[in-house]
Amino acid sequence: MGGDPVPERAGGRPTPVVLGVDIGTSSSKGVLVDLDGRLVRSRTVAHRVDRPRPGRVEMDGRLWWQEFVALTRDLLAPGGVRVLAVGVSGMGPCVLLTDAAGTPLRPAILYGVDTRAGAQIAVMNERFGTEEILRRCGSALSSQAAGPKIAWVADEEPDLFARARRLFMPSSWLAYQLTGRYLLDQHSASQCTPFYDTDAQDWYRPWVDPVAPRLALPPLCWPGDVAGAVTAGAAAATGLPAGIPVVAGTIDAWSEAISVGAQRVGDLMLMYGSTMFLVHTVPHRLTSPSLWGTVGALPGTRNLAGGLATAGAITGWLRDLLGGPDYADLLQLAERSGPGARGLLMMPYFAGERTPVLDPDARGLVAGLTLAHGPGDLYRAALEATALAVRHNLETIEAAGGDIRRIVAVGGGTQGRLWTQIVSDVTGRAQQIPAQTIGASYGAAFLAARTGQDVSIEEWNPITAVRRPRPEVAADYDELYRLYRELYAGSRTVTHALAARQERLLTEARATRHPTAEGAAP
Structure with missing residues (x-):
């Protein structure tokens, strides 16, 4: 096992x-x-x-x-x-x-x-x-x-x-x-x-x-x-x-879903990594302009899928920005910060965003900053930002006809309890966590084993823990989710203008460093 x-x-x-x-x-x-x-x-x-x-x-x-x-x-x-x-x-x-x-x-x-x-x-x-x-x-x-x-x-x-x-x-x-x-x-x-x-x-x-x-x-x-x-x-x-x-x-991501047995109709695999991915198995072909409708990894299966452009990449960026403290220390600080990160709200669109907003020109934001906020608040806000984006995707999947009956978590981000707990609290949904969460490489190994053996992923990788939402924080996170949706809609014009400005400044800088033959000095 x-x-x-x-x-x-x-x-x-x-x-x-x-x-x-x-x-x-x-x-x-x-x-x-x-x-x-x-x-x-x-x-x-x-x-x-x-x-x-x-x-x-x-x-x-x-x-x-x-x-x-x-x-x-x-x-x-x-x-x-x-x-x-x-x-x-x-x-x-x-x-x-x-x-x-x-x-x-x-x-x-x-x-x-x-x-x-x-x-x-x-x-x-x-x-x-x-x-x-x-x-x-x-x-x-x-x-x-x-x-x-x-x-x-x-x-x-x-x-x-x-x-x-x-x-x-x-x-x-x-x-x-x-x-x-x-x-x-x-x-x-x-x-x-x-x-x-x-x-x-x-x-x-x-x-x-x-x-x-x-x-x-x-x-x-x-x-x-x-x-x-x-x-x-x-x-x-x-x-x-x-x-x-x-x-x-x-x-x-589809190999990750295989690694945890999230292949039955109603299953949803939630992958915690540098980016974040959701793969939901549906009984028949479903489409949505805000999601990806694909064939599955196994013959006869169909999926609705979504993905965040950044997830763990944000926490890694933040850790580097803070001078490289241990993740364990940051997690302890984030735990002490508490739900809502003491009044902070982050938009996780640091590399644009994939589903469901499909906006390559979206940009990251941190709203509510004061001089009283510290590293733990920022780190907590980053974890909550990904959870808010997951909730947006889950709601979009169900609006498109999906029927999410079971969520199985996988990936490196499941190793610490805090991130998965925040996602369950924000979404109001339980997550099953299997014994082995190493993910895609394990799923690839399972497919390899099937070439010569009669093997079962449920026997290979049984569920060993369940992360359940805490009802006492539901109201706070409902309010934060409403503000999250409003912040994206209200800031889109500004962030798009900033994205265009970033591209223009980079183009100008490149032209200065590498002038064309026509514009180069003799």
Whole structure:
């Protein structure tokens, strides 16, 4: 079962295990899990994404494979294990374009935190029709969609795009490096709006060809399908046995949902991480202009999903701003601050916002500051801000026809009690917390185990705790939520103007540092 790591054997036969690796926004994680679901070893490699200018978030896709190799070699170094299969997952939807030989042409453009493609969204909505896109694809165009980001490269980097032949995401890139097979899972494809037909569950070439006629979009499979076998070259690089199966994998949030068994109709997975994600399983296709309607990670399933652009990223930023105190100290201060952070209200839109406001030009705010407020109040306000955004998403999911019967929490933010308690208090909903909350890498390992074993995620990872809302704070948080909704509506004009000013100032600064040949001094 999930829980404490399995003691490593001193001798005898090696322990049969599966490997799961996830490429995340702030780190990559690898786990070895035995066939009963017990964590044998885990390793993490931290990294930073590149933010070359406001609204642009990128990463060198070659690092994904380099980190996979480093993690795998580190996990295997102590010996005593025999890897039977490999599972992969990663942040997404991302756009990594390569030439026909699979050589990356530029850094990967990341998921909804990258908001550069606003002009392309407008053009596609005009060309294909906003309602028709929602009807055919299940989601409206937003910063989350991969299609406009591909169009951005075509518009802004045409010489480079002329050489683009293949599209990868982190999970498919790892599968390609391991097996040599070019493919993508159905769920990831369903976030490539407007290039994917959610009813046909296939690429929709009439909308692909006008934008990317020479791009050979990958054949599609399901996340748990076997992509291929580890090649001799990949085995030499990683230390894995040649010939073992590799599953196709999927986007990290959906792998997280698999890791905690949130796949039944009515389940909602709530992922606590650098960003925050919500995946709700619905009985049939549902659409909302404010959410993402996707196919699920398992055949026959459908989801309504949402996501915050920043969550744990705000607390990390705040910690750095305060000079790097321990998170434990900040949590103690935030606990003492109490509900409502002594009159503070934060808007968590530090990188724009995804659902349900779909506003790439939203910006973070802290309202109510006085000279009496301290670090604990700010930290508490940041945690409450994410909880308020989660409540907004939950209400939007139910307004779209969702029926949330069970919430399961997962991710690094579940480790401390305070954040999950605040979310339950603000939303008025209980959250189940399983034994193992490491998340996407564990879900990838579970899919790998299914290639050769009859395994159950409920047996692998049982629920061990429930966080329940406290009725005595409900009225305070109801009032704070009302103010939160009013603050966004009332400040939107100003924050949009500030976002435009930020872009203009950055453009001017870049022009000063790197003058064009025409404007340069002789």
